Each structure stands twice: as C-alpha cells, then as structure tokens.
Amino acid sequence: MGWLFMPRSSMGGHASAKAYLDAQFTYERPQEDGSSRGLKVLASACPGNRVYYAATQVIADGKPGEVFAIVCLVRWNPRDKEGYIFGYKDMEESMGPCEAECPARILDLLTPTDKEYALDWRKRCRANLERRSRKLSDGDRLRLPEPVKFSDGHIGQEFIVAKRGRRLVLRDPDTGGYYRITRLMERAWSIVPTTRVHKTVFA
Template sequence: MGWLTMTRMAMGGHETPKAYLDAQLTYERKAEGDTPFQGLRVLKSVYSGSTYYAAAERYDENGKRIYVTAIICLVRWNPRASDGHIFGYKDMDEDMGPCEASCPRSVLALLTTTSHPFALDWRRRCYRMLALRERRIADGDLIRFPEPMKFTDGSEHREFRIRRDGQKTVLTLADGRGRFKISRLLERRFEIVREPKVAKTFFPAA
C-alpha cells in the first residue's frame, strides 16, 4: 500500500500517531456471506517517531487466538504542516519483509511461530539489530570497524577509543587524539579490541 495522509480532524480525536494506529488495528468484523468473522487487537505497540511496530493478535468469534503477527507502519508526523495534513503512514505486515528491522524485543517476544520466509527473514534481521544495539561498551574501550571510516576532513580511521562525556559518547583515536562522531554507532558492526593489561611494578621499601 501507498502512503495515507490526513488532517487532525480525520484522526478522529486521536492525539498521536500511536493512538490512531492502535485504534485502527483494534476491530471486530462480523461474518458476512463467504467472509468469515475477523477480529484484531494490539497486544503491544511501540512508536519511535518514524516507525510504529505492533504485535497484533488475530482471533476468532469466540475470542480464541489464531496467531500473533507483527505490523509495521512508516510514519510522518508534522503538527505544523502548512497544508494541514499533519499525519501520514504506510502500513505493512512482517510477511512483506519490511526493510525496517528495529522492532523492540517486547514486541517480537509476543509473536507466534510462522513459516513465511519473508517474516522469518525479517525476524532474524530484527534480532541481529538487537544484538548490535545491546552491546555494552565502556569508557576507555577500543573498538575496531571492519573497514576504515572516512570523515569530512579526508582522514580515514578504523580504530577508536570510547570516551564518556556525561550521557554522550565521544570517539577519539586510540592514543586519545581528535574527536569524532559516527551516527547510529551501536547499529554498526565493530569489535571490541581486547588490549593486554600491563601490571604495575611494585618495589617494596628497602
């Protein structure tokens, strides 16, 4: 599907993209003719500011679970849009193999098993991203990228020292020179270099 955009009035009183999408994914449709009953409810959803992830449960007319799948929506949210269309979204489910693979663990944990190849690939990519983001790097750690990173001054470097500046992470060269910034650091592939520790020599008093 393409993008659907709307004004605040069209959002039906919902103040945020998350509230609107939660409501859209919660419904019951009675059986009509050859069309069976359809029920859907959101078990858990997370909205990051540009992407919405939800674990949505499909159930039957008795309220019994059929399966839980992931629904992903790309979101555009601009309350000050000049044309009044402040909200837009593009929805897809995991069977479509979305490119966006930053689904939180709390949503992934609720999904039921699937055999769909695109959904399986998407879930693998999400767990790989989680593994990258959940790495712990400490002040003073030396990290090494697979390939040198090129910066605006033309320099290229592969190894960086981690320095904590309050809540910020600052990168320097291994010897402490320079200050570098690498966007989305924890989503990138790098290794933590295990440096040999030099024991201090102790000279007892004569």
C-alpha cells in the same frame, strides 16, 4: 498499500500516531456467513514517530489466534502548512520490511511462522537488538569492519572510546582527534583486545 495522509480532524480524536494506529488495527467485523473476524493490537511502539511496530492478534469468532507483526512507516509533522500532519504506510512482517528496529517485548509476543520473509525480518530485528545491547567502557579500543571517512577528510578504522558524562566520543589512536559516528551501536564493530596495566596497591 501506498501512503495515506490526513489532517488532525480525521484522526478520530486520537492525539498521536501510535494511538490512531492502535485503534486502526483493533477491530471486529461481521462476515456474510454470520461469523466474525478481526484484529487486536496486543502491544505497540512508535519510537520517534517514525516507525510503528505492533504485535497483532487475529480474532475469529471472538477466539484469539495467531499473532503477527504489523509495521508502518510514519510521517508526523504537526506544523505541516497544509494541515496534513500525519501519514502512514502499512505492511506486514511477511512483506519483509526494511525497518527492523522492533522492540523485544513485541517480538516476544509473535507466534511461530514458516513465512520466509517474516522469519528473515524477525532475525534482523533480533540481530539489531543484540548489537544495541553491547556495552562500551571508557578506554575500549573498537574496530570498524571498514574505514570511515569524516567531514574533515580523516579516514579511520580503529578508535579509543572516551566517555564524557553520558556522551560517547571516539579518539583516533594515531592523531588524537575526536570523532562521533552516527548510529554507532547499530554498526558491526568489534572490540580489539588490549592489555591493561592495573596500579599496584601496597598495604
């Protein structure tokens, strides 16, 4: 499915992209044979109004069935000049979305599947969660898999972690220069083992 854009007046009174999509993917429809089929969103998230993730359960004749993931690309711009503030493009996990930042609480609700693309998507999501859960301490020395070139022309691969309150910056061990790397916690860096000398305390 392609992109669908709409003004606020077409959002059915829903104040956010997440609320609209939750309602859009929760429904029950009668079938010609007298049965009914539908979906129910069990949990969802739309971080930064950029990507919507949902654990969605199949409902057949009122009975709950499998739970699969829906992923929507989202465009949210309340200041759009033409008034089309919201747009989305939906897909299922079995389509192998490139976006793989689904929260664990949603992944945990999904039922087992044998669909290759869905399995690969879930694996990528779990790998991203694991990378983001890593901890960095002040003074850690990290190494990137490949050198990074910065806007000042400097090229570096190993850095010393320096924490400035909640901010985290990287110091080049050779030049002493400070740098920041976007989406650092999602990169495949590793910690370089170092020997730390602790102060001796005399009683």
